[in-house]
Amino acid sequence: MPKKSRNGCRGSAILINPSPQNRRLFILGLDGGTFDLIRPWVKEGRLPNLGRLLDSGSHAELTSTIPPMTPPGWTSFMTGMNPGKHGIFDFTEREPGRYEVKIVNATDRQARTIWSLMSQAGKRVASIGVPLTYPPEPVNGVMISGFDSPVLDRRIMQPPELFDELEKAVGGYPVSPDFARHAVRGDLKRAVEIICETMDQKARAVEYLFKREVWDCFMLVFGETDACIHYFWGHHDPSSPHRPPGADPGMDPIRTVYEKVDEILGRLLPLLPPDAGIMLVSDHGTGGAGRKMVYLNRWLEAEGFLSFRSGAGRGPFRAMQWRLLEEARSWARAVLPQSVVKRLRYRSGLGAKLESNQRFSGLNWKQTAVYSDETPHYPNVWINLKGREPQGIVNPGEDYEALRERVMQRLSEWRDPETRRPMIKRVFKREAVYHGPCLERAPDLLLQWNLDDDYSYLNGSSLMALGKNPVVPIRPHGLGRAKSMLNRSGSHRENGIFLIRGEGIRPGHRLSGAEITDVAPTLLYWLGLPVPADMDGRVLIESFEDAYRRDHPIVREDTSSRVPQDRAHLVYSEEETKKVEERLQSLGYIE
Numbered sequence: 001m002p003k004k005s006r007n008g009c010r011g012s013a014i015l016i017n018p019s020p021q022n023r024r025l026f027i028l029g030l031d032g033g034t035f036d037l038i039r040p041w042v043k044e045g046r047l048p049n050l051g052r053l054l055d056s057g058s059h060a061e062l063t064s065t066i067p068p069m070t071p072p073g074w075t076s077f078m079t080g081m082n083p084g085k086h087g088i089f090d091f092t093e094r095e096p097g098r099y100e101v102k103i104v105n106a107t108d109r110q111a112r113t114i115w116s117l118m119s120q121a122g123k124r125v126a127s128i129g130v131p132l133t134y135p136p137e138p139v140n141g142v143m144i145s146g147f148d149s150p151v152l153d154r155r156i157m158q159p160p161e162l163f164d165e166l167e168k169a170v171g172g173y174p175v176s177p178d179f180a181r182h183a184v185r186g187d188l189k190r191a192v193e194i195i196c197e198t199m200d201q202k203a204r205a206v207e208y209l210f211k212r213e214v215w216d217c218f219m220l221v222f223g224e225t226d227a228c229i230h231y232f233w234g235h236h237d238p239s240s241p242h243r244p245p246g247a248d249p250g251m252d253p254i255r256t257v258y259e260k261v262d263e264i265l266g267r268l269l270p271l272l273p274p275d276a277g278i279m280l281v282s283d284h285g286t287g288g289a290g291r292k293m294v295y296l297n298r299w300l301e302a303e304g305f306l307s308f309r310s311g312a313g314r315g316p317f318r319a320m321q322w323r324l325l326e327e328a329r330s331w332a333r334a335v336l337p338q339s340v341v342k343r344l345r346y347r348s349g350l351g352a353k354l355e356s357n358q359r360f361s362g363l364n365w366k367q368t369a370v371y372s373d374e375t376p377h378y379p380n381v382w383i384n385l386k387g388r389e390p391q392g393i394v395n396p397g398e399d400y401e402a403l404r405e406r407v408m409q410r411l412s413e414w415r416d417p418e419t420r421r422p423m424i425k426r427v428f429k430r431e432a433v434y435h436g437p438c439l440e441r442a443p444d445l446l447l448q449w450n451l452d453d454d455y456s457y458l459n460g461s462s463l464m465a466l467g468k469n470p471v472v473p474i475r476p477h478g479l480g481r482a483k484s485m486l487n488r489s490g491s492h493r494e495n496g497i498f499l500i501r502g503e504g505i506r507p508g509h510r511l512s513g514a515e516i517t518d519v520a521p522t523l524l525y526w527l528g529l530p531v532p533a534d535m536d537g538r539v540l541i542e543s544f545e546d547a548y549r550r551d552h553p554i555v556r557e558d559t560s561s562r563v564p565q566d567r568a569h570l571v572y573s574e575e576e577t578k579k580v581e582e583r584l585q586s587l588g589y590i591e
């Protein structure tokens with residue numbers, strides 16, 4: 001069995017191909033992948049292929065971006081830059097000069113990707129399923145966008161003909177598993193089956209592409225490892241406050257998904273050239289979500305920084321409206337096919353406006369100095385700044401600085417009403433986290449909550465809140481809205497994963513201090529390519545053998561890979577917007 005000899009022996013094939021210029025690299029990306037899950041299952045012998053990689057490669061916990069979210073995480077991976085340079089901070093970004101957000105895509109990225117750099121160097125590349133690569137860019141090879149793609153047709157592939165080619169060869173490529181309906185209905189078995197079938201189908205497409213040609217760099221990302229975390233952490237973790245009543249202790253959907261990853265790895269690795277390098281990477285880690293909802297704008301109100309319009313979001317009626325909206329959303333997720341839900345969500349302008357309504361309506365801007373987007377994922381704070389916000393009241397300069405200091409001070413004193421422990425782990429001014437030309441697009445302050453008994457706080461929308469309390473324990477299974485809470489039993493953590501195995505790499509080595517921006521420089525170095533000087537990350541040189549380091553000096557190329565996109569910015573046409581509007585109306589999202 002070739003599988004055994006290739007995966008089992010440390011660097012077995014390493015002497016075959018000493019020239020870095022002819023290197024081949026396979027990168028497996030696991031969205032939300034974490035050693036916190038992998039290590040124990042490796043010990044139990046459940047993930048033999050990942051276990052062999054850990055033994056034979058060099059690995060590290062990989063510090064994600066702030067916030068540890070899919071869009072900035074993968075974009076920092078693919079550019080080697082911090083969000084201040086590449087410009088992707090979250091799924092959404094503020095429209096300049098307006099209290100509105102829009103959904104971002106790859107055309108908002110202000111930096112070149114590793115695939116673009118490798119293509120320019122004449123490498124054949126494949127990038128399959130990496131988030132925030134829609135629309136796909138032309139590369140010397142193929143690109144298929146990730147699970148955040150708004151459509152499911154030829155437009156997700158570059159070249160577009162690949163779509164038909166894969167249809168014909170293997171029956172098509174599924175962007176992401178259409179399992180939410182089953183999960184919401186409680187049909188766990190079917191939901192997990194669908195996830196695994198989708199991963200198998202992706203693997204068939206990859207096997208086909210492996211056979212079609214030999215790639216210099218082939219990357220595949222499984223978003224399924226993240227999707228299952230959000231939906232099934234309660235099933236995985238017996239102590240989770242979201243543990244469904246009567247959960248089967250013998251069934252762990254997350255473990256099943258990781259076992260599927262391992263099985264696919266076992267199928268793919270033997271198809272690679274024997275001297276190929278292997279890399280594992282994730283955009284952030286994962287952990288359990290807790291049972292307390294935080295309403296940041298309610299806290300800002302209580303502190304005197306923010307004022308709601310009278311009646312806005314206060315009364316049970318308003319809260320009921322928002323709840324109905326949430327119900328409609330989870331209902332849509334539950335009953336509609338994925339293709340329709342995607343269209344609903346996408347950058348229709350309208351979808352984004354809806355988000356904006358939820359986030360910003362109800363604030364009395366004339367009496368609001370500080371406010372939060374209240375994104376469902378990670379907390380941030382904006383100053384209502386004159387000249388920048390449409391109804392700003394805070395002067396730039398000294399007033400702005402003094403106010404930021406005061407908010408930081410008060411935040412650091414904020415205690416959990418139940419445990420009396422500090423709510424905030426860290427609060428940053430944006431310039432302490434980001435640097436570069438896109439800094440101005442970042443929120444003024446970035447917050448990290450502490451964990452509450454190992455579980456993360458949930459971020460609520462204040463307009464949904466009944467009452468004024470900023471921290472509210474939710475009832476088990478969530479405000480009677482089990483459906484919409486179901487996908488929140490797991491959440492993100494800062495620590496992701498990194499592993500590299502191949503020529504010159506120290507086997508079984510564990511390094512520390514690795515950051516997500518370090519991955520791009522490291523893989524370019526291993527492939528014998530220069531590292532652009534303005535990449536923020538460093539080559540993770542500790543992963544390499546001493547002799548290798550001596551023989552292969554790092555080349556920092558004095559060119560910039562931070563170039564504005566030359567592609568046209570992607571915006572929906574009027575007709576497309578209208579179609580989405582109609583659908584939204586039929587669902588009761590808008591009147």
Ligand SMILES: [Zn+2]
Nearest residue numbers: 031032070283
């Ligand atoms: Zn992610």
